Structures are given as C-alpha cells and as structure tokens.
Amino acid sequence: MKVLIIGSEGMLGHDLVDTLSINNEVSSTTIDTLDITDITKTIQTVNEINPDVLVHAAAYTNVDGSESNSDLAYKVNALGTRNVAVACQEAGCAMVYICTDYVFDGKKGSSYYEYDQTNPLSVYGKTKLAGELYIRDTLNKFYITRTSWLYGFHGPNFVTTMLNLAKTNDNISIVNDQIGSPTYTVDLANAITQLINKPVYGIYHITNSEHCSWYEFAKQIFDNAGVNIDLNPVTTEEFSRPATRPKYSVLENYNWKMEGFPKMRSYKQALRDYMKLL
Numbered sequence: 297m298k299v300l301i302i303g304s305e306g307m308l309g310h311d312l313v314d315t316l317s318i319n320n321e322v323s324s325t326t327i328d329t330l331d332i333t334d335i336t337k338t339i340q341t342v343n344e345i346n347p348d349v350l351v352h353a354a355a356y357t358n359v360d361g362s363e364s365n366s367d368l369a370y371k372v373n374a375l376g377t378r379n380v381a382v383a384c385q386e387a388g389c390a391m392v393y394i395c396t397d398y399v400f401d402g403k404k405g406s407s408y409y410e411y412d413q414t415n416p417l418s419v420y421g422k423t424k425l426a427g428e429l430y431i432r433d434t435l436n437k438f439y440i441t442r443t444s445w446l447y448g449f450h451g452p453n454f455v456t457t458m459l460n461l462a463k464t465n466d467n468i469s470i471v472n473d474q475i476g477s478p479t480y481t482v483d484l485a486n487a488i489t490q491l492i493n494k495p496v497y498g499i500y501h502i503t504n505s506e507h508c509s510w511y512e513f514a515k516q517i518f519d520n521a522g523v524n525i526d527l528n529p530v531t532t533e534e535f536s537r538p539a540t541r542p543k544y545s546v547l548e549n550y551n552w553k554m555e556g557f558p559k560m561r562s563y564k565q566a567l568r569d570y571m572k573l574l
C-alpha cells in the first residue's frame with residue numbers, strides 16, 4: 297500500500313515510518329514540510345501523494361500547555377485534523393487518527409470501551425475529541441485509535457524524565473491515584489500496521505495490556521534500571537498541574553479483540569524491552 301505519515305518527526309511518527317516502511321511504500325511530512333493548519337496546502341499535499349492510507353500522528357501534545365494555549369491546541373488538534381480529514385475525503389484515502397484516553401473523565405471506575413461516553417476534563421482532551429468528531433462527520437473510511445501514556449525512543453516521555461530526575465534528586469514525588477496503561481510506541485506502530493490491512497473501520501482502543509499508577513510505573517522503571525531512589529507517592533491534589541487528568545483511564549482494547557487481533561503484550565514486558573535498548 298501507499299501510506300502517507302503526517303507528523304513523522306514526532307515520538308510515535310518516527311516508529312510509524314520505521315514499521316510501515318517494511319511492507320509499504322511510505323511518504324512522510326513534518327511540520328516543516330506540511331503545517332496541517334493550512335487547509336489548502338494539506339489538500340494539495342495529500343492529493344499529490346495520493347496515498348491509500350494516511351496516518352495522522354501530528355498534534356499539539358503539551359497537555360498542560362494546552363490550558364494556556366487553548367487557541368493553538370484547538371487550531372492544530374481540532375481544525376488541523378478537520379483539514380486532514382477533508383484532504384483524505386478529496387483524495388479518497390482511508391485515515392488513521394491517534395487519539396487519547398484523556399477524552400474520558402475517568403469517573404467510570406473500570407476500563408473504558410470504545411462505545412463509552414466521552415467527557416474530556418482538559419483543553420487537550422477536548423481538542424483531541426473535537427478532531428475525532430470532525431473525522432466522524434467527514435469520512436467513512438477511518439480508524440480512530442485511542443491510546444495512552446506513550447513512551448518511545450524519539451521524544452521526551454515519562455521514562456526518560458524519571459531517569460533524568462534520578463540523576464539530580466535523592467527522592468521524587470509521584471502521583472499514585474491516576475491509573476492508566478503505559479504504551480510503547482513501537483508496539484502501537486506495529487498494531488496500526490496490522491489494523492490498516494483490514495477495512496475494519498471505526499474506533500479502536502490500543503494500549504499495552506495491564507495497568508498501573510504513575511507511581512507504580514516509576515517503581516518499575518527504577519527497578520529495571522537498578523536505580524535506588526526514594527519514591528514518594530502523592531495524590532493528584534498534592535501534585536497540582538494546570539490540566540485536570542482522569543483518575544482512571546484504562547482503555548479496554550475491545551474492538552481490537554473482537555476483530556481477532558492478538559492481545560497487546562503487558563506494559564511491563566514492553567517497558568523491559570524498551571529499557572534494554574536505551
């Protein structure tokens with residue numbers, strides 16, 4: 297297949313290029329070659345490349361920054377995604393969008409299915425959900441993949457942040473009452489590669505399996521690294537941030553399972569494999 301990846305210099309975008317290039321003819325754009333807030337250029341670029349599938353991995357991903365830069369977050373995540381969807385419609389290609397567990401409010405208390413009610417708490421979550429809605433209003437052939445707590449080789453993430461903090465701190469306070477599923481970008485890129493080979497359009501929750509709090513995740517990171525450090529579990533209220541995050545945003549990979557795809561491996565195994573290569 298001919299695949300176009302938008303946002304190819306992002307953390308996930310890099311791995312998408314590597315993985316999708318194995319069996320497909322891949323083209324890619326970065327923010328320097330295509331700013332998705334420019335609808336004319338977006339339509340023109342997608343038309344010229346004329347892909348079978350477009351994977352949209354570009355976003356304004358600063359969750360806390362979105363609270364004070366809400367216009368920019370909306371422009372990129374909602375309107376930029378609308379522009380990409382319109383371009384896909386004109387080119388007649390399928391679209392993959394990467395969305396987030398932050399579309400949920402976390403109050404359900406158990407894992408979220410694809411059909412559960414969304415209710416984002418943050419500007420970032422609202423703008424990402426608005427992007428989803430534009431796609432659903434514009435296209436028939438789309439895969440919306442919601443994922444969570446990404447880490448990988450090509451961008452700052454929780455794992456590298458923890459390891460860096462440990463170099464200059466004897467103890468670190470970590471939130472222990474937000475629960476989610478850390479997900480390795482390489483595993484997500486592999487899953488998306490499998491997904492686009494079938495015309496099973498719709499919404500997919502795709503995360504590594506099992507879940508933990510940020511505090512538990514940090515403990516595993518330091519165990520794997522053999523680093524001895526005092527970790528102090530704190531509540532969300534004690535660790536104030538501009539954006540409100542859901543307390544429990546574990547995503548049930550239900551459609552993924554129903555379509556017969558193999559279960560995503562445990563985040564613990566994925567984390568170990570990732571850290572071996574750091």
Ligand SMILES: NC(=O)c1ccc[n+]([C@@H]2O[C@H](COP(=O)([O-])OP(=O)(O)OC[C@H]3O[C@@H](n4cnc5c(N)ncnc54)[C@H](OP(=O)(O)O)[C@@H]3O)[C@@H](O)[C@H]2O)c1
Nearest residue numbers: 303305306307308327331332354355357394396443445446
């Ligand atoms: N990271 C997570 O934990 C997480 C969790 C759930 C879902 N997601 C979603 O997964 C996707 C990939 O995330 P990621 O962590 O790989 O993000 P990332 O590393 O921040 O990459 C996003 C890319 O989009 C580019 N970009 C920003 N504005 C753009 C614009 N107007 N036009 C074109 N490109 C633009 C960025 O360029 P610059 O760097 O130059 O700004 C960056 O290269 C995003 O849709 C994100 O919302 C992420």
